[in-house]
Amino acid sequence: MKAFAALLDRLVYTPQRSAKLKLLGDYFQATPDPDRGYALAALTDGLATRLPVRRTILELMEKRCDTELFRMSRDYVGDTAETVALLWPAPEPERPLPPLRLGDVAEDIRGGDRAGLAGRLEDWLDRLHVTERWALLKLLTGALRVGISARLAKTAVAEAFGRNVSDVEEIWHGLAPPYAALFAWLEGRGEKPDAAGAPVFRPPMLAHPIEASDWDTIDLARMAIEWKWDGIRVQLAAGRGEARLYSRTGDDIGAGFPDVLAGARFDAVLDGELLVIRSGVVAPFNDLQQRLNRRQVGRKLLTDYPAHIRLYDALLIDGEDLRPLPFHERRKRLVAWHEAVRPPRTDISDLVEAESREALDALWAGARGAEIEGLMLKRLDSPYLAGRPKGHWYKLKRAPLTVDCVLMYAQRGSGRRSSYYSDYTFGLWTGDDRRELVPVGKAYSGYSDSELVELDRWIRSHTTERFGPVRAVEPGLVLEVLFDDIQRSGRHKSGVAMRFPRIARIRWDKPASEADALASLTALIK
Amino acid sequence: MHISEREPFESWLRPDASGLFCVPGGFHVDPHRPVPRAIVTHGHSDHARPGHDAVLATPETLEIMRIRLGAAAGGQLEATAYGVPHRIGDVTVTLVPAGHILGSAQVVIDYKGQRAVVSGDYKRRHDPTCAPFEVVRCDLFITEATFGLPVFRHEPDAREIGRLLVSLADFPERTHQLGAYGLGKCQRLIVLLRQAGYDRPIWLHGAMVSISQLYQRLGIDLGDVRPVSEATDRLAGEVVISPPSALGDRWSRRLADPVTAFASGWMRVRGRARQRGVELPLIISDHVDWPELMQTIEETEAGEIWVTHGREEAVVYRARQMGRRARALALVGREDEAE
Numbered sequence: 001m002k003a004f005a006a007l008l009d010r011l012v013y014t015p016q017r018s019a020k021l022k023l024l025g026d027y028f029q030a031t032p033d034p035d036r037g038y039a040l041a042a043l044t045d046g047l048a049t050r051l052p053v054r055r056t057i058l059e060l061m062e063k064r065c066d067t068e069l070f071r072m073s074r075d076y077v078g079d080t081a082e083t084v085a086l087l088w089p090a091p092e093p094e095r096p097l098p099p100l101r102l103g104d105v106a107e108d109i110r111g112g113d114r115a116g117l118a119g120r121l122e123d124w125l126d127r128l129h130v131t132e133r134w135a136l137l138k139l140l141t142g143a144l145r146v147g148i149s150a151r152l153a154k155t156a157v158a159e160a161f162g163r164n165v166s167d168v169e170e171i172w173h174g175l176a177p178p179y180a181a182l183f184a185w186l187e188g189r190g191e192k193p194d195a196a197g198a199p200v201f202r203p204p205m206l207a208h209p210i211e212a213s214d215w216d217t218i219d220l221a222r223m224a225i226e227w228k229w230d231g232i233r234v235q236l237a238a239g240r241g242e243a244r245l246y247s248r249t250g251d252d253i254g255a256g257f258p259d260v261l262a263g264a265r266f267d268a269v270l271d272g273e274l275l276v277i278r279s280g281v282v283a284p285f286n287d288l289q290q291r292l293n294r295r296q297v298g299r300k301l302l303t304d305y306p307a308h309i310r311l312y313d314a315l316l317i318d319g320e321d322l323r324p325l326p327f328h329e330r331r332k333r334l335v336a337w338h339e340a341v342r343p344p345r346t347d348i349s350d351l352v353e354a355e356s357r358e359a360l361d362a363l364w365a366g367a368r369g370a371e372i373e374g375l376m377l378k379r380l381d382s383p384y385l386a387g388r389p390k391g392h393w394y395k396l397k398r399a400p401l402t403v404d405c406v407l408m409y410a411q412r413g414s415g416r417r418s419s420y421y422s423d424y425t426f427g428l429w430t431g432d433d434r435r436e437l438v439p440v441g442k443a444y445s446g447y448s449d450s451e452l453v454e455l456d457r458w459i460r461s462h463t464t465e466r467f468g469p470v471r472a473v474e475p476g477l478v479l480e481v482l483f484d485d486i487q488r489s490g491r492h493k494s495g496v497a498m499r500f501p502r503i504a505r506i507r508w509d510k511p512a513s514e515a516d517a518l519a520s521l522t523a524l525i526k
Numbered sequence: 527m528h529i530s531e532r533e534p535f536e537s538w539l540r541p542d543a544s545g546l547f548c549v550p551g552g553f554h555v556d557p558h559r560p561v562p563r564a565i566v567t568h569g570h571s572d573h574a575r576p577g578h579d580a581v582l583a584t585p586e587t588l589e590i591m592r593i594r595l596g597a598a599a600g601g602q603l604e605a606t607a608y609g610v611p612h613r614i615g616d617v618t619v620t621l622v623p624a625g626h627i628l629g630s631a632q633v634v635i636d637y638k639g640q641r642a643v644v645s646g647d648y649k650r651r652h653d654p655t656c657a658p659f660e661v662v663r664c665d666l667f668i669t670e671a672t673f674g675l676p677v678f679r680h681e682p683d684a685r686e687i688g689r690l691l692v693s694l695a696d697f698p699e700r701t702h703q704l705g706a707y708g709l710g711k712c713q714r715l716i717v718l719l720r721q722a723g724y725d726r727p728i729w730l731h732g733a734m735v736s737i738s739q740l741y742q743r744l745g746i747d748l749g750d751v752r753p754v755s756e757a758t759d760r761l762a763g764e765v766v767i768s769p770p771s772a773l774g775d776r777w778s779r780r781l782a783d784p785v786t787a788f789a790s791g792w793m794r795v796r797g798r799a800r801q802r803g804v805e806l807p808l809i810i811s812d813h814v815d816w817p818e819l820m821q822t823i824e825e826t827e828a829g830e831i832w833v834t835h836g837r838e839e840a841v842v843y844r845a846r847q848m849g850r851r852a853r854a855l856a857l858v859g860r861e862d863e864a865e
């Protein structure tokens with residue numbers, strides 16, 4: 001428990017990804033089984049318990065601590081688990097107690113034995129130091145909140161033993177806490193665990209944005225061309241009677257899409273784009289957004305925003321791994337399989353034809369529908385390779401749109417950038433007289449390190465007001481902002497929402513009065 | 527325990543617009559604005575204000591005031607050693623060590639058989655940079671309550687310094703920038719690091735230099751300390767001590783990807799540490815924690831407790847449970863110290 005508590009304690013305060021990876025990696029290397037496995041479980045899928053831990057702790061506290069002092073402390077600290085950890089009185093008389101192992105606690109709560117819970121909790125708390133008590137209570141109440149995503153924890157485990165995170169993800173869903181088989185394999189003591197047949201996440205193949213020099217090596221006759229739909233890239237994995245929907249990064253997003261999963265009664269792992277489609281027409285990305293980040297969806301959402309997957313590729317079908325096959329062969333198998341199985345709420349993304357660069361450009365220029373984000377070029381002979389291999393898949397994004405905005409607020413960054421004002425809110429002029437600015441977006445990328453230094457200096461010397469980490473500045477600096485799309489939004493004062501805004505150029509030369517008006521942005525809404 | 531049946535203490539010792547005033551002595555203790563006669567417990571700026579006509583304090587406190595305030599330190603500065611009684615008006619005043627920082631004192635006031643002790647800021651832990659707190663039995667004890675909640679239980683200093691050393695070993699390519707109050711805490715941290723065997727140079731922000739030199743002049747060995755302005759590189763893997771306000775500020779850009787540490791009793795509460803963006807919170811304080819505060823109330827045997835300077839509510843509540851008369855004393859000009 002001591003090592004785990006020290007780890008959580010440091011993670012909570014560590015903003016840098018590289019430092020987090022180091023702390024996690026050191027822990028996984030130095031800690032024995034099964035403790036490290038339960039730590040990994042706590043950091044990824046959680047160590048769920050149905051035990052009434054919160055209530056029991058409050059009851060114990062009532063016996064051990066003055067109610068009024070507990071209340072005042074709780075008000076000050078703001079977090080019950082932390083308050084209890086800080087206030088828990090040392091057992092009297094002081095006596096040496098055996099140390100407590102994370103594995104013991106984890107196995108106990110997985111056992112789910114309610115009888116005697118209070119006694120066990122009391123015993124555990126007595127045996128721990130304050131930071132360990134805090135870690136224990138965080139663990140038991142199921143809310144670690146130490147700023148670690150499941151993926152980062154898996155990355156740390158993989159890298160600590162010289163593996164790639166995709167190797168771990170490949171087998172992850174076939175594993176269970178405390179992951180003894182995983183660590184045995186990572187340490188070279190055991191076979192690679194087998195994920196065959198389970199609906200597990202397979203690392204997807206990603207494309208490179210096309211660059212001018214790429215055209216020298218691209219032979220359009222040997223490429224498949226397909227639309228890149230404007231939804232989110234997903235992997236639909238089904239098998240052994242289960243189905244799961246994963247984001248591109250391996251997060252299980254299935255809970256929000258029961259409509260899609262209900263129809264997935266087959267044995268296959270498919271790559272596609274998640275979209276909202278009404279009577280065959282792809283809805284704008286905004287509609288899909290209504291469905292994202294939900295643990296549950298009501299009937300109304302399901303009816304108003306019907307989800308659908310437009311398939312691009314197949315990784316496995318009926319137990320056969322298709323990934324070593326060339327794209328044209330996989331595609332043939334996908335089409336035949338789809339024809340035979342006819343899974344609901346799916347279709348196959350069409351290929352499009354273009355024999356020359358000119359034909360491609362014409363195709364591209366003609367495709368201005370909001371539902372299309374870009375074009376994909378895929379080599380017909382490429383296998384399905386995890387990650388972003390060079391020279392196989394390319395994406396052509398729609399030429400981004402730009403608008404000249406005025407810097408309004410700047411906020412301090414985090415981690416490495418914490419001494420710089422690096423997050424910018426910018427606005428456009430409104431009204432007939434263009435006297436007022438309305439914020440239209442935020443960006444924290446698109447500038448170089450030396451530009452950041454100059455921006456920071458400008459902001460500090462043109463501040464009009466300060467609110468904590470935020471400064472308001474004089475309307476005096478024009479930023480040319482690049483974005484992928486613009487939509488109406490009721491949530492913003494400006495009435496519009498930009499997609500992927502980033503800074504293209506800092507227009508030190510341009511007077512703020514010559515920046516664009518909000519009307520010119522709304523005119524771009526399709 | 528002496529529960530006094532005589533005149534209430536308020537008849538001769540009471541807060542006024544300038545601070546705590548002793549009527550028969552004609553002086554204020556730690557007044558926040560200029561007065562004719564002041565007794566100053568210690569050199570921190572919320573206690574040692576400029577512009578009094580006459581100041582009585584320990585020699586160390588007066589030295590500190592001269593450095594920090596220059597000519598504004600006061601008209602007539604009178605130094606007095608610990609333990610020497612002074613007759614002032616109708617009262618006798620004695621300064622006694624408070625264990626808070628170099629020169630810090632409690633003010634013991636005897637008047638007509640009653641004894642009041644004004645603690646100023648104090649702590650009970652061993653601090654190699656100042657004289658240890660002495661318990662004085664009294665009738666009225668006026669205590670600070672900076673950490674007046676039972677959640678505040680400071681860690682052993684050596685354990686916290688150990689955490690800093692572990693981080694230095696884990697991230698040898700990064701500067702460890704330690705935010706600390708410049709008077710007292712900074713010098714104590716240096717000595718604690720030395721006691722833990724850390725013998726590399728310790729680098730100081732410009733604001734810490736003159737006070738540290740004073741400590742050295744007064745015989746406290748800080749080892750090799752150097753101003754950051756003399757560094758020829760980015761101090762990767764070194765310890766730099768700066769005021770808390772310089773953490774994550776422009777000043778820190780000269781350092782190598784700094785790990786921001788902060789030594790303070792406030793670091794006990796995670797929300798406070800995160801609010802400040804601290805990466806390595808060290809729970810080291812120059813004030814008593816809750817158990818020590820309760821122990822001190824007990825040991826003074828005072829029947830009456832006045833509480834000031836912090837979270838009075840819980841201390842008053844607990845002191846009453848302990849059978850004391852207790853009240854919160856609202857003094858102007860006292861803020862949360864970022865110590």
Ligand SMILES: [Zn+2]
Binds near residue numbers: 568570626647863
């Ligand atoms: Zn002080």
Ligand SMILES: [Zn+2]
Binds near residue numbers: 572573835863
């Ligand atoms: Zn103070």
